Amino acid sequence: MTQLPAKTERKLGLVIDLDTCVGCHACVISCKGWNTENYGAPLSDQDPSGANPRGTFLNRVHSYECQPDDGPAQLIHFPKSCLHCDDAPCVTVCPTGASYKRVEDGIVLVNESDCIGCGLCAWSCPYGARELDAAEGVMKKCTLCIDRIYNENLPQEDRVPACVRTCPAGARHFGDFADPESNVSRLVAERGGMDLMPEMGTAPVNKYLPPRPKDRIEDKAATLETVAEEPTGFFAWLDRALDRLPGGPTGNRTQKETETL
Amino acid sequence: MHPAPSVILFTTFSGLGFGLLFWLGIGYPPVTGMTAFVMFAIAYLFAVGGLLASTFHLGHPERAIKAFTQWRSSWLSREAWASVVSLILMAAYGAGLVFLGQRWTILGLLGGVMSLVTVFTTSMIYTQLKTVPRWHTALTPVRFLAFSLAGGALLAGQIRPAILLLLIAGLVQIMHWMRGDGALAASGTSLATATGLGRIGPVRAFEPPHTGTNYLLDEFVHVVGRRHSLQLRVISLILMVAIPVALLMMPFNHVIAFLAVASHILGVLVARWLFFAEAEHVVGLYYGKRHA
Ligand code: SF4
Ligand code: SF4
Ligand code: SF4
Numbered sequence: 001m002t003q004l005p006a007k008t009e010r011k012l013g014l015v016i017d018l019d020t021c022v023g024c025h026a027c028v029i030s031c032k033g034w035n036t037e038n039y040g041a042p043l044s045d046q047d048p049s050g051a052n053p054r055g056t057f058l059n060r061v062h063s064y065e066c067q068p069d070d071g072p073a074q075l076i077h078f079p080k081s082c083l084h085c086d087d088a089p090c091v092t093v094c095p096t097g098a099s100y101k102r103v104e105d106g107i108v109l110v111n112e113s114d115c116i117g118c119g120l121c122a123w124s125c126p127y128g129a130r131e132l133d134a135a136e137g138v139m140k141k142c143t144l145c146i147d148r149i150y151n152e153n154l155p156q157e158d159r160v161p162a163c164v165r166t167c168p169a170g171a172r173h174f175g176d177f178a179d180p181e182s183n184v185s186r187l188v189a190e191r192g193g194m195d196l197m198p199e200m201g202t203a204p205v206n207k208y209l210p211p212r213p214k215d216r217i218e219d220k221a222a223t224l225e226t227v228a229e230e231p232t233g234f235f236a237w238l239d240r241a242l243d244r245l246p247g248g249p250t251g252n253r254t255q256k257e258t259e260t261l
Numbered sequence: 262m263h264p265a266p267s268v269i270l271f272t273t274f275s276g277l278g279f280g281l282l283f284w285l286g287i288g289y290p291p292v293t294g295m296t297a298f299v300m301f302a303i304a305y306l307f308a309v310g311g312l313l314a315s316t317f318h319l320g321h322p323e324r325a326i327k328a329f330t331q332w333r334s335s336w337l338s339r340e341a342w343a344s345v346v347s348l349i350l351m352a353a354y355g356a357g358l359v360f361l362g363q364r365w366t367i368l369g370l371l372g373g374v375m376s377l378v379t380v381f382t383t384s385m386i387y388t389q390l391k392t393v394p395r396w397h398t399a400l401t402p403v404r405f406l407a408f409s410l411a412g413g414a415l416l417a418g419q420i421r422p423a424i425l426l427l428l429i430a431g432l433v434q435i436m437h438w439m440r441g442d443g444a445l446a447a448s449g450t451s452l453a454t455a456t457g458l459g460r461i462g463p464v465r466a467f468e469p470p471h472t473g474t475n476y477l478l479d480e481f482v483h484v485v486g487r488r489h490s491l492q493l494r495v496i497s498l499i500l501m502v503a504i505p506v507a508l509l510m511m512p513f514n515h516v517i518a519f520l521a522v523a524s525h526i527l528g529v530l531v532a533r534w535l536f537f538a539e540a541e542h543v544v545g546l547y548y549g550k551r552h553a
């Protein structure tokens with residue numbers, strides 16, 4: 001059914017911390033691995049070892065450079081997957097009912113046996129979160145690892161999306177945004193979690209934490225006064241002695257050169 | 262957007278076919294018997310041929326029937342319904358004209374209106390997309406309907422309405438281009454809003470997520486050079502409006518009519534190629550491929 005539910009009981013989603021993501025792409029690989037071996041059609045690759053490899057991924061990491069007015073440019077790694085939007089255009093445009101948003105937890109899914117592969121849902125997603133699999137001809141997207149988070153065969157610590165479980169930097173957090181006391185809701189409140197392209201009116205559930213302001217050494221510690229330009233006493237002697245050793249400015253000179261000085 | 266041949270053929274020919282069905286439905290020209298048969302055959306060839314071409318870009322055409330289920334929310338589903346309903350209505354109306362020499366006026370009017378509704382639903386598939394600011398305007402359905410009516414009049418041999426409608430359609434097309442060129446910038450979406458990083462300073466795409474291409478780049482990121490685009494716009498206007506109008510002004514004969522139709526179709530194909538190739542999907546921003 002491609003009409004959106006008026007309200008979902010829970011709002012499961014991710015918080016992605018742009019401050020701590022190191023751009024390692026581990027989440028990309030663990031996502032591809034889990035979702036190729038489990039729920040739904042595998043994420044195929046075309047020409048994987050050839051000259052023009054390409055394939056289906058549900059999570060991709062971009063890198064951007066920001067240039068503040070004062071201070072050096074900042075490099076920000078930017079993982080991007082489905083944001084499980086509350087007002088998901090990808091759901092309402094679907095002609096077959098294959099795309100839907102679950103009432104119980106707000107996860108946006110594709111029923112692959114109903115999908116005709118028209119691609120319209122991918123056209124309607126501003127974030128590029130959907131990719132049509134070239135081998136299967138059906139639309140693939142992040143499932144929030146629906147086959148992990150409710151999977152009682154897995155140990156408790158593994159019942160989170162594969163990307164969250166994998167991230168070595170702790171940059172990805174999974175939780176229920178409908179609960180104001182959840183880990184993700186608190187992170188969003190404390191760190192000013194933001195929406196991507198809010199003007200599109202998609203009301204994304206996933207939030208991004210902006211990079212924290214960078215420390216600047218001038219603000220942290222005053223530079224000490226210079227006490228002497230040239231060393232004196234013991235240090236002056238040490239300086240000269242070290243200079244004479246091999247490798248020092250005078251250490252490699254021949255006897256003759258030293259005499260002429 | 263990727264200018265897929267199947268979608269270009271589909272929108273061009275089904276637009277023309279349903280345009281012709283509209284004119285036949287309202288009784289211009291008032292044909293019966295063999296002449297009616299030929300005209301309906303052309304209309305169905307175009308309309309149905311276009312619809313069939315559109316299934317070529319589906320991953321699973323064998324499940325296309327499921328596309329009828331979501332008419333409450335999906336314009337694509339509504340298009341499926343509208344096209345089938347108008348084709349059935351017009352088939353019944355056409356059978357009356359061809360085999361019984363009977364004109365069931367109400368049925369024809371209904372079928373004619375439904376044919377235009379079909380074109381409207383097609384245009385709404387594109388218009389609804391906020392992600393493609395160039396398409397997200399009331400001018401898009403106006404443009405589709407104007408060309409469908411003009412091309413239909415041309416095919417139906419309605420010389421005076423055809424001249425007038427071709428000129429109007431050309432004008433609408435020019436307005437659509439002019440508005441379209443500033444649409445992405447006016448939409449307010451930029452790499453800054455896409456990443457939320459604009460508050461730090463100007464954002465630049467530094468490294469793409471993958472070295473090769475992917476579905477997103479192939480489907481959504483197509484860049485047409487400015488000069489190239491201007492040339493093609495002029496060519497399409499000459500072919501789809503100027504030449505047919507000039508030919509229609511001449512004393513009528515079948516060769517001239519055929520040339521006018523052929524030129525028009527070629528021009529619409531070029532304009533439709535531009536419609537897709539020039540459309541900037543906002544996902545291109547993430548790849549640093551769009552400069553609003
Ligand atoms: S991110 Fe895209 S695919 Fe995911 S729910 Fe939002 S619009 Fe749909
Ligand atoms: S590609 Fe599949 S899921 Fe997407 S709109 Fe078409 S039928 Fe629906
Ligand atoms: S695994 Fe974590 S740190 Fe690495 S790219 Fe993904 S989010 Fe960033």
